[in-house]
Amino acid sequence: MGRSRITARDVAAAAGVSQPTVSRVFADNARVDPATRDRVMRAAGDLGYRPNRLARAMSRGRSHTVGLIVAGLDNPFYADAVDRFSRALQARGYHAVIVTASNDAADLDGQVRDILAMQVDGLILASVSIDNALARAASQAGVPLVLFNRGQHGTDLPTVTSANHDGGRRAAHLLVDRGHRRIAHVSGWQGSATGVDRQRGFLDGMADRGVAPLACIDSRYDRDRARRAVHDLFGADVTPDAIFAGNDLIAFAVLSALRHDLGLSVPRDVSVLGYDDVAMAAWPEFDLTTFRQPAGRMVDATIGMLMDLIDGRPVPDRLTEIRSDLIERGSVRAAP
Amino acid sequence: MGRSRITARDVAAAAGVSQPTVSRVFADNARVDPATRDRVMRAAGDLGYRPNRLARAMSRGRSHTVGLIVAGLDNPFYADAVDRFSRALQARGYHAVIVTASNDAADLDGQVRDILAMQVDGLILASVSIDNALARAASQAGVPLVLFNRGQHGTDLPTVTSANHDGGRRAAHLLVDRGHRRIAHVSGWQGSATGVDRQRGFLDGMADRGVAPLACIDSRYDRDRARRAVHDLFGADVTPDAIFAGNDLIAFAVLSALRHDLGLSVPRDVSVLGYDDVAMAAWPEFDLTTFRQPAGRMVDATIGMLMDLIDGRPVPDRLTEIRSDLIERGSVRAAP
DNA sequence: GAGGTCTGTGAATACGTATTCACAAGGCGG
DNA sequence: CCGCCTTGTGAATACGTATTCACAGACCTC
Incomplete structure (x- = not known):
């Protein structure tokens, strides 16, 4: 069981370049000679190298990880939402750390602080409400959060719900x-x-x-x-x-x-x-x-808002309410 | 928005000690003078310090994070399992990074490699099966994995299912x-x-x-x-x-x-x-x-097996099959 | 052909914690 | 009173990547 992870240094040695050059090849924003890039990519492929995301997070101060705190997974609406959240985040290069909470505020406090210690870039609270102390802890840590389908009266925390x-x-x-x-x-x-x-x-x-x-x-x-x-x-x-x-x-x-x-x-x-x-x-x-409640649109709005906050873009509206359409089936009688 | 996270160094300065001493106080396995520990804890409390789990993971080579790859969240059985997994992991100081997969093997490969790059300590695959190349990639990375309710014929990967x-x-x-x-x-x-x-x-x-x-x-x-x-x-x-x-x-x-x-x-x-x-x-x-299918017992068995593998303990049985009991209700007729 | 800009790369360092090593102070037995 | 062990702490370093800085060489302009 080889704890022998391949590092950028190994790839550098194999490609005859320095470690920072390997880093530059994978960073995608720095200029590298095409021939050098080829050599590095080939060596990386041979060795099966993938950049260590922990180290990358340490260095860049961005973990590309989001905390997803959810209560009520027994409700298919939230199970569906978790599914959509995780897919939407993956599509943007993020991952979700899931925390299932009860509606007990005392537990929640510890759970949120715990997950903040993981250096998540953002927080989604689905079907969970938080008190001001907790919201302050998150904002003090510079971690934006969005409430999903569980607004908080008396605060101006970014929120997405149906109307x-x-x-x-x-x-x-x-x-x-x-x-x-x-x-x-x-x-x-x-x-x-x-x-x-x-x-x-x-x-x-x-x-x-x-x-x-x-x-x-x-x-x-x-x-x-x-x-x-x-x-x-x-x-x-x-x-x-x-x-x-x-x-x-x-x-x-x-x-x-x-x-x-x-x-x-x-x-x-x-x-x-x-x-x-x-x-x-x-x-x-x-x-x-x-x-x-259109789960897809609500999840998209939530992710969009969170990404804006993470990237420091201005957020158009802190409160997004999505209209619910009536789906008429057979459990309400027709007009008399 | 202060990206100004409190570090062990800040706490050390406030308590008049060195950074390693702070680290020792929070490590819990090193001997520290009780008076010093008190000063450090007080300073940490005042500043709201929590150890950066990314840095800790980097340093110790243990992220205390587990990848939870699941398909079929629309089935309440798996939604329930995710809920239980996340709670069981939290109870042991771990967190779950959730990845929702389809049953498309091509996607899965990328997703697993992606999550391996996050340096997870283990992998749970629920309702998902993997090919040998992928299993080898994980084992080569030294990351143990357990299959939950989706065994793989023709391999000896650790598996928990009902019988x-x-x-x-x-x-x-x-x-x-x-x-x-x-x-x-x-x-x-x-x-x-x-x-x-x-x-x-x-x-x-x-x-x-x-x-x-x-x-x-x-x-x-x-x-x-x-x-x-x-x-x-x-x-x-x-x-x-x-x-x-x-x-x-x-x-x-x-x-x-x-x-x-x-x-x-x-x-x-x-x-x-x-x-x-x-x-x-x-x-x-x-x-x-x-x-x-007793979800609780199955989840416990899965977590137990995974923790054994992570901690290098011998695993009694690689295949755990839990007997399913008949729950008799009204959809099967009585004996004639 | 001298001075300048541009390109590509390596050396050094930062991120925040854990750990190893060294060392000082104190207690103890002989 | 000397050597030894124990205890508590700080200095230095490692983890793996990204970034800054410096520098060499190529290319251009006048």
Whole structure:
């Protein structure tokens, strides 16, 4: 097991040049005699040399590495996002160091400081919010960060989300316009900006139409909690005829509870509306009407913003909100 | 934006000691006077110093970083595995550099060499198989690797999988024992060891019982292909009364096709058996009987094996197969 | 043909930490 | 009181690359 890595010095010796010349050949920005370059490239090929990225990072002060901190990988939306992030970064010569976090702020602090010690060039926080102390630590270290789909109220940290408030509002409009009057919201976690914004949008949208919402129940993005919420809703005197769910996974849980626990039919008895448009939403078991968060566009915007920050380019907008389009399937009834 | 990272030298100056002493305090294996240690720790705390992990890696020849190459993040089983891997590695002071790969060998080669240049201490290949040239490149670089759930026939690379052949065989036994005689297999990709082993096990299990399999169709882990396979099966003269699916995702596609395209009832008309036991299998829409691949145990075994290899400890078994237990739910009919 | 610019390369050094080596101070046994 | 061992620390150096600086030679201009 040869820990005998080939170094630029080895290549230099083989090609009859000095180590800096090898470095210049691989740097691509310095002028090298074509004949010399050929010799070096041939020697490098023969020896199987690849520049040590750690050493390069040390020397240039750029690791070409980005920290990707994500919670909720059990949600296919975020699994998909991680997939896209990693590909997008690779395409730009970067690599992602992945850290899976809980929503526990104490853990997160250590994890972020740990990953900052790895000299990442940037930080993406997906589905995770951070406090000001942490944001300051990152900015003090000169490491830019972008929040993905989990804005932070009361800060001006660069953020990419879908237009959650707008989506929530349009959800309310849609359900009212389809003739529903007893509309409940099984919301996302009210400790997350995503959950809060969608709920506020929903409430504003209801107010727009002059209809009082039946109830808002926090599911905390938990399937069991969502199921119990449905049971509670249907145990009351006035029962909903439509449910707006905080995201698709919640909507699936709501569908299960309605159909399998309560024996109700969707959308005949109750309409269900989701948010995200994960792949499963199109499966015939769910056939979920939902607002699509365009993961591809959101990831591209995030990467673009991060790269601008890393390279010191001005960032047009610190807050990018991408509109969610309604994907109409079969879980919300047609207009009466 | 201060690129002005605090270095050990700064801490040394503040504490009135030399840089190596600071290094010793943080190394934890060298003897330092308690009073000195206190002064250094205090200074480090005041300045917010954390050792630069890149420099540490350069100096020690250990990056405490592992490459995690994964395909199929759209399968919740692998999303869950990534989550577990990242947590398990963090718990041991390691970090994961994630690379999402397709099953295209040409891409993979570049990606692996790229990540080797990052001086990772080890490599985990999840749901990805590699050719011998690549394995040699890694071993030549002195970087151990472990295959997770995608063994490689004809090599002796360290591998952790579930007991796929055994599982396939028991799948056949179960279906025959439940009175089925027209059993089809909508298999996983026959370019993957996982898919091949489960199918071979299935065929051997059928032979054990003296029942001829109705058909084996390669779904390539693709939902549409699986759906077409079901259509084909039910377009033939003899139609199946049970289907063993290559994994849970395939089983879900099969269920959709049976119920929504063909109007059949499960398990009354057809039994469906899966493999993996992803979380969704327990949802009432699917209620899937399946073999559980214990992700936690498999990940632990993988990490354990990799750490042994990294630290130069002898590895008890290069091939770890973890038995899959049957999780009986409602998609396979009871004994007649 | 002298002075100037341009091109290509090597020597030296920086990046931040860990480690080896040397050394001073202190404790101890004889 | 001398030699020896132990303990704690600093000076020097290594890890592998990128970059700065200096310099040699080629080429050009007037």
